[in-house]
Structure formats: structure tokens, C-alpha cells
Amino acid sequence: MDILLNVLEDKKIHQEITISGSKSESNRLLILQKLFPEISIENLSDSDDSVHMQHALSTQDELVDIGHAGTAMRFLTSYFAVQENRETVLTGSERMQNRPIEILVNALKDLGANITYEAKEGYPPIRIIGKKLIKDKAQINGNVSSQYISSLLLIASKLEKGLEIELIGKITSVPYIKMTLSLLTQLGIDNKFEGNFITVYPKKSIHKQTVVVESDWSSASYFYSIIALSEIGSEIQLTAYKKESLQGDSCLAEIYNHFGVETTFNQNSITLKKIKRSNTSSLDIDLKNAPDIAQTIAVTCFAERISCNLTGLHTLKIKETDRLVALHDELTKLGASIKVSDESLHLEVSTKINANVSIKTYNDHRMAMAFAPLALRVPIQILDAEVVTKSYQKFWDDMHQLGIKIDNI
Ligand SMILES: O=C(O)C1=C[C@@H](OP(=O)(O)O)[C@@H](O)[C@H](O)C1
Numbered sequence: 001m002d003i004l005l006n007v008l009e010d011k012k013i014h015q016e017i018t019i020s021g022s023k024s025e026s027n028r029l030l031i032l033q034k035l036f037p038e039i040s041i042e043n044l045s046d047s048d049d050s051v052h053m054q055h056a057l058s059t060q061d062e063l064v065d066i067g068h069a070g071t072a073m074r075f076l077t078s079y080f081a082v083q084e085n086r087e088t089v090l091t092g093s094e095r096m097q098n099r100p101i102e103i104l105v106n107a108l109k110d111l112g113a114n115i116t117y118e119a120k121e122g123y124p125p126i127r128i129i130g131k132k133l134i135k136d137k138a139q140i141n142g143n144v145s146s147q148y149i150s151s152l153l154l155i156a157s158k159l160e161k162g163l164e165i166e167l168i169g170k171i172t173s174v175p176y177i178k179m180t181l182s183l184l185t186q187l188g189i190d191n192k193f194e195g196n197f198i199t200v201y202p203k204k205s206i207h208k209q210t211v212v213v214e215s216d217w218s219s220a221s222y223f224y225s226i227i228a229l230s231e232i233g234s235e236i237q238l239t240a241y242k243k244e245s246l247q248g249d250s251c252l253a254e255i256y257n258h259f260g261v262e263t264t265f266n267q268n269s270i271t272l273k274k275i276k277r278s279n280t281s282s283l284d285i286d287l288k289n290a291p292d293i294a295q296t297i298a299v300t301c302f303a304e305r306i307s308c309n310l311t312g313l314h315t316l317k318i319k320e321t322d323r324l325v326a327l328h329d330e331l332t333k334l335g336a337s338i339k340v341s342d343e344s345l346h347l348e349v350s351t352k353i354n355a356n357v358s359i360k361t362y363n364d365h366r367m368a369m370a371f372a373p374l375a376l377r378v379p380i381q382i383l384d385a386e387v388v389t390k391s392y393q394k395f396w397d398d399m400h401q402l403g404i405k406i407d408n409i
């Protein structure tokens with residue numbers, strides 16, 4: 001489905017939007033619920049990635065296909081490794097078969113797991129013969145994806161002696177590791193993170209409890225961008241959010257101050273308000289702790305004529321697409337002057353934004369959603385717009401609710 005977003009004429013926005021639960025929290029809790037049936041979950045994410053996770057956890061089929069869902073691929077690798085008497089072939093989309101998994105597989109094999117590659121060494125599909133793991137110490141490289149670490153942490157309390165993990169090298173996407181540990185703590189599973197060592201203590205069962213998932217902050221980023229581009233006085237209220245978030249992307253509230261967007265925390269929601277024109281001409285932001293909002297910020301800077309230097313982006317090359325190349329190519333079509341390296345992006349101030357450009361999305365939900373706010377400036381075409389469902393089912397309905405007229409092309 002290719003679509004045209006017409007220019008939003010009335011840029012004074014006043015709307016309320018409800019966003020579904022965080023896909024990161026949801027996919028952790030779905031694994032934990034399978035290990036500890038005492039857990040009930042509220043405000044679960046309705047994303048494709050969480051649907052894939054639920055399906056994978058309920059089927060008895062040998063072949064489990066998780067589509068594009070990185071968290072499902074990584075978290076289920078450890079989960080199936082400890083399912084005794086079960087053999088699983090875990091696979092995903094063509095892109096998933098090119099997203100590396102070797103670091104996690106090696107750590108699990110060191111713990112005693114039986115995992116082999118069905119095709120390319122180091123990549124899905126993988127064959128997992130579930131068994132009891134008896135070792136309690138692992139080492140893992142922390143610089144490629146934090147999901148490998150969260151994956152081990154999620155099963156750790158069910159190992160006989162728990163697990164001590166030594167993280168080697170620099171650690172990336174740390175808030176996602178802390179999210180995993182905070183959820184364990186909330187459930188009553190003891191753990192500690194000191195220096196480069198994380199320990200999770202064994203736990204057989206927990207108290208019956210309900211966990212309410214906070215709504216997804218990465219999804220909120222597109223509304224931050226829209227408010228940044230809107231008229232002064234515009235407001236969007238988003239539910240259900242809280243100040244003490246487990247999600248690292250809640251740093252949006254601070255970052256978007258630079259664009260004149262103020263965040264107010266209400267009881268169960270946030271209000272984003274455009275309070276002033278941005279007086280920033282250049283931004284320098286390290287996003288190693290919040291890689292998923294890099295595309296949103298780059299597009300906001302381009303539209304707001306702010307130059308930016310985004311660093312800490314080394315994980316972007318192995319996400320749904322190579323996001324650095326995708327951003328470079330699509331922003332260039334719009335008239336941007338942009339340079340990327342393997343871990344950074346530098347954008348100069350552009351004098352104009354080309355209209356009616358077709359944005360390719362490369363099977364990446366965030367490419368479609370990050371470019372959508374440009375409809376506050378120029379008409380823009382988004383190709384394969386249905387990709388958004390990976391994380392945000394009703395994204396285009398919500399854009400329509402804001403007043404953006406959308407035509408199929
Ligand atoms: O653990 C998680 O839920 C996630 C961790 C991050 O991945 P990396 O650790 O690979 O950067 C993030 O980009 C992804 O969208 C979700």
C-alpha cells in the first residue's frame with residue numbers, strides 16, 4: 001500500500017491519542033508469563049511483534065516464524081533452549097535471516113545449550129534442542145545488541161543456580177537491560193547489576209500479580225516530531241504514560257525541549273505542547289541509549305532547519321534495515337545535505353524541502369513513521385505504508401485523526 005500524505009493545512013493541533021503498550025515491555029512479560037503463570041498482563045502491545053511472540057509461545061509446531069520481530073527472535077532463542085523435550089526451528093523474515101544471533105548462541109552453547117544453524121553460520125534459522133542448562137556463569141559481548149543480554153536474563157531465574165553474566169566491552173542500549181532487570185525486580189526476582197556483572201538469583205515461583213504495561217515511548221516519538229513542526233499552542237495528549245518509566249526512549253521529553261516542545265506529566269497521560277519556536281541551531285546527541293528514536297530526531301531536525309550530529313548509532317546497521325543508509329538516501333531525496341558513517345549521522349541545515357517525494361521504507365516501520373510528520377510541511381508519499389504494524393497498528397488512523405488527509409496511490 002503506497003500512500004500520499006497531503007499537507008496538513010490547519011497546523012494548530014488539539015487531539016488526544018491512545019497508544020498501545022510498549023512492545024519491549026510486552027515481549028519481556030510474555031516470556032516471563034510463560035515461565036511464571038502467576039503473571040497477568042494489562043495494556044499489552046497489539047504490535048505485530050507481540051502477536052508473533054504470543055503465537056510462538058502458544059504453538060507446539062517445530063517451525064516457529066517470528067517475521068521481523070527482533071525481540072521475539074532473541075528472547076525465544078533462550079526460551080526454547082531451556083524447554084526440555086522440545087525441538088524447535090526458529091526463523092524469521094529474509095531480513096531477520098541477516099540479523100546476527102551468533103553472540104547469543106555462543107553464550108547459550110557455553111552454558112550447555114544445543115543450538116545449530118540451519119543455513120548461514122551465525123544467523124537464523126536456528127535449530128534448538130531444548131535441555132536443562134546446569135552452568136551458572138556466562139560471558140557476552142555487550143556492544144552489538146542488548147537484546148542478547150535481556151534474552152539470557154529473562155530465563156536466568158529458572159536455571160537451578162540462577163545466572164551471573166559478565167558483559168565484555170562497551171555496553172549498548174543499557175536502558176533496555178535495566179528494563180529487563182526492573183521487571184524482574186517488580187515480579188519479586190532478585191538481581192543486581194554491578195560494574196560489568198549482572199546476577200539473577202533463582203526463583204521457582206512468584207506471587208500472583210497483574211503488571212500494567214506503560215504505553216510505548218518509541219511510538220510517542222512521532223507525536224513529539226509532529227508537535228515540534230506544528231503551530232505554537234498546539235497540544236497532543238497521549239495515554240497511558242508515567243514519569244517513572246522503564247523505557248529509555250522517555251528521554252524524548254528532555255530532547256524535544258530543544259524543539260520548543262514541553263511535556264507535562266498528568267496522572268496517566270502526558271501532554272505535549274508547542275510552547276515556542278526552537279532557538280537551537282545545532283544539536284549534538286549521543287543515542288546509544290535510545291537508538292529507536294534516531295530516525296524521528298533526524299527528520300525533525302531536517303524539517304526544523306536545525307543541523308545535527310547524532311552519534312552512538314552503531315546498532316542501526318543491524319536493525320529492520322540499515323537505518324543509516326536508509327536515512328541518508330531518503331533525506332537526500334528530500335533535499336538534505338547529510339553524511340553518515342557506521343555509527344553517526346551529520347545533517348546540515350537545508351534551505352528547502354522537496355515536495356511529493358516517494359519515501360522508500362525498506363520493511364522498516366520506523367522509516368514510514370519518522371517521515372510522516374513532514375506532512376506538516378510538504379505533500380509526501382510513503383511506500384509500503386503498511387510496515388507500521390510491526391510496532392503500531394493504527395498509526396495511519398491516528399495521523400488521520402490529527403487531520404492529515406491520506407490518499408492511496
Ligand atoms: O530489548 C528491547 O526491547 C530492544 C532493544 C533495542 O535493541 P538493541 O539492544 O539491539 O539496540 C531496541 O533497538 C529494540 O527496538 C528493542
Ligand SMILES: C=C(OP(=O)(O)O)C(=O)O
Pocket residue numbers: 068069070071072292319320366391
Ligand atoms: C529495532 C527494533 O526492533 P527489533 O530489533 O526488536 O526488531 C525497533 O522496533 O525499532
